Amino acid sequence: MARSSPLKETASDKVSSENQPFIQLEGLSKAFQEGMVDRQVLREITATFAAGEFVVLLGQSGSGKSTLLNLISGIEQPTTGRVTIHDVGLSDLNERDRTLFRRDRIGFIFQFFNLIPTLTVLENITLPQELAGISQAEVSKKAIALLQRVGLEDRGDAFPDKLSGGQQQRVAIARALVHDPMLVLADEPTGNLDEETGKIVLDLLLELTRSAHKTLIMATHNPEIAKLADRVVRMQDGHLVEDTRLGVA
Numbered sequence: 001m002a003r004s005s006p007l008k009e010t011a012s013d014k015v016s017s018e019n020q021p022f023i024q025l026e027g028l029s030k031a032f033q034e035g036m037v038d039r040q041v042l043r044e045i046t047a048t049f050a051a052g053e054f055v056v057l058l059g060q061s062g063s064g065k066s067t068l069l070n071l072i073s074g075i076e077q078p079t080t081g082r083v084t085i086h087d088v089g090l091s092d093l094n095e096r097d098r099t100l101f102r103r104d105r106i107g108f109i110f111q112f113f114n115l116i117p118t119l120t121v122l123e124n125i126t127l128p129q130e131l132a133g134i135s136q137a138e139v140s141k142k143a144i145a146l147l148q149r150v151g152l153e154d155r156g157d158a159f160p161d162k163l164s165g166g167q168q169q170r171v172a173i174a175r176a177l178v179h180d181p182m183l184v185l186a187d188e189p190t191g192n193l194d195e196e197t198g199k200i201v202l203d204l205l206l207e208l209t210r211s212a213h214k215t216l217i218m219a220t221h222n223p224e225i226a227k228l229a230d231r232v233v234r235m236q237d238g239h240l241v242e243d244t245r246l247g248v249a
Contacts, residue, residue: 021048028081030067041067043238052213056226059235065219069185073106074098107176111188113168115160122156125175146174166197173205184209186218
């Protein structure tokens with residue numbers, strides 16, 4: 001039987017942290033070694049994000065957007081600084097507990113879908129939860145309900161290569177939400193889609209996350225998406241700065 005996570009949210013957790021920032025970044029820096037040189041990607045980032053907030057993270061390719069999302073999720077560790085999510089300091093956890101935290105509380109959506117080609121649509125959605133020890137019947141019920149919400153209820157037995165790019169991204173959204181995470185991180189989720197399909201996928205993602213009051217942080221280089229956000233921040237020379245120039249709705 002899979003080890004249960006000690007980090008599951010309780011009702012008292014919600015009450016005690018109701019007025020606290022949902023995510024806190026404190027002095028966050030990240031450097032990578034390239035040969036004999038350290039390349040500084042992020043520099044002393046301090047920021048907070050609220051529960052239920054949709055934040056767009058703007059920046060050019062190579063500006064550090066993906067690195068920041070990886071640090072927030074605990075996939076990577078910062079060189080210096082701290083990431084705290086719902087009163088849990090990720091740097092205080094060992095690698096296994098960071099993995100359990102990410103599995104239980106965070107949904108990740110990638111630009112290139114990252115579906116397993118040898119698994120059906122339904123199997124792609126259910127596999128992470130089955131590996132976590134959730135019964136197949138329970139997770140299948142949730143997955144089928146999500147497939148209905150994303151308009152793919154008749155494609156559960158199809159393989160990814162039989163789907164369009166937009167359909168594959170809708171499957172990826174369902175996979176990211178099937179375990180009811182409190183935080184969703186999206187890295188250029190419409191970047192591999194044409195404009196019309198991207199809008200459909202974006203509208204669907206916003207509908208599903210806003211209706212459940214989930215925090216959504218989306219990295220993109222598309223300023224049009226920023227107009228839909230509650231708040232816009234921008235990666236600039238390794239720093240994170242508020243962007244107030246776009247007149248977001």
